[in-house]
Amino acid sequence: MELSDKSSKGRVIASGVIPFAFVILMMVYIFGPGADLLDLGIPLPEITIEKVDFVDSEIQATVRNTGPIPVEVAMADVNDRIQPAAVEPDRFLERFETTLVRIPFEWNEAEPYIIGITIEDGTRFEKEVEAAAPALEPSLDLAIFFAIIGTYVGIIPVMIGLLWLPFIKKISKQKFHFFLALTAGLLLFLAIDSIEEAMEVSDESLAGSFNGGLLVATVTILSFLGLYYSGNKLVERASSSKLSKPVAIALMISIGIGLHNFGEGLAIGAAVGLGSVAFSTFLIVGFALHNTTEGIAIAAPMSRGKLMIGKLAAMGMIAGAPAIFGAWIGGFSYSPFTSVIFLSIGAGAIFQVIIVIMKWIRDEGDNNLSSASVASGFAVGMLVMYLTSILV
Known part of the structure; x- marks a missing residue:
């Protein structure tokens, strides 16, 4: 009997492995002996100028080969005028390999420039910089500056918003459901905003070979599924531990908002590095109102x-402090790919929290999620976020 069971398990495993084996053989053939069958056209080269830094009397362009074939960097130009350039480590780029093109050039701060890179077959690629600004060099003063900006747009607004707690604590159940639905509306706006920002970064700075739209969708869905599973486990354990269900839900909300603010911090740090954003008092006030x-x-x-004042303050730090870390990374080592990833993760996390909140409203006794208090709260939450976003 035992031998029969082992034989049965072996057949099951074999039936699952055999299709994968045929897939592997098919791919080996396609990229091996059968490669000529798919040679139906001429592959076109493509490079992406991912980053342009202005350093002393030099312009430095980070170039990545995002096409299907190897390329060679032939020359560089600034504003359509060919310039001498050094390429480090070398001019030959395999797929997804990067190189640094250093162009000696007396640039002027705040002036626009178009940086062009031409490869060996004469194809030219360019990147426009709206206003030249000196490249940021890591320093303690700059790190403190980013920390202050992150505190203003992340920690302080969230902490101010927490002051609503005594008021919400004293209102009726129906009005409480209104505020829970308002919370869901606020978060839905943040999730949509995260996806919009991720798509914008993808369209502007990410090579087409990365399939930015699909990348955003994939990471958002994976983030949602992963956090949905872990969030349900957290809520289930809350009833049997010192962590209450309201605290568990607030913790999930804080994590979701924190991931969103991390992506926002990346954008802030990158904007400072590119010199494209003037951090005026009006802008800081706009971010503060929006994030409150x-x-x-x-x-x-x-x-x-x-x-619990301690836990409440901890929630505020979890939600707001990531803006500081995002600003550091965005300012000192910005990567469009990383920005898209974290903005998408934030969107997925927030969608998961919205589901949890709506379930809580239903479990609290308001089974009709289309009731006036829930529907109006959701609508007001979206409207408030839109109106405050206008000030940013």
Whole structure:
């Protein structure tokens, strides 16, 4: 009997492995002996100028081969005028390999420039810089500056929003459901905003070979599924541990907002590095107003549990502090690919939290999610986020 069971398991395993073996053989043939069958056209070269730095009397362009074939960098130009250039480590690029093109040039701050790179077959690629700005060099003063900006746009607004907790704690159940739905509306706006920012970064700075739209969709869905599973486990364990259900939900909201603010910090740091954003008092106030509503999203579920100042402050730091780390990374080592990834992760996390909040409203007794309090709260949350976003 035992031998029969082993034989049966072996057949099951074999039936699962055999199709994969045929797939591998097919791919080996396509990229091997059968390669000529797919040679139906001429592959076109493509390179992407991922980053342009202005250093002293030099322009440095980071170039990546994003096409299907190897390329050779032939020459560089600035504003359509050919310039002498050094290429490090060398001019020959395999697929996805990068090189640094150094162009001696007396550039002027705040002036626009078009950097062009021509490869061996005469194809030219360019990147436009709206306003030249000196490349950022890591320093303690600059790190402190980014920390201050991150605190202004991340931590302080969230902490101010948490001050709504005493008010939300004293209102009726129906009005509480209004604020929970308002929280869901706020978060839905943030999720859509994250996807929009990810698509914008992808369209502007990410090579077409990375399939930016599909990358955003894939990472968002994977983030949602992963956090949905872990979030359900967290809520289930909350009832059997010291962590109450309201605190568990508030923690998930804080993590989702924190991931969003990390992506926002990346964008802020990159903007400072490119010299394209002037951080005026008006801009800081705009970010502060917009992000204050994020504190309401955390305060709403916490209002139905025991008031714990320490945990409330920790939630605010989880939600707001990532803006500082994002600003550091964005300013000192910006990568469009990383920005797209984290913005998409933030969107998926927020979608997961919205599902949790709506389930909580239903479990609280308001089975009709289309009731006036829920529908109006959701609508007001979206409207508030839109109106404050205009100021950013």
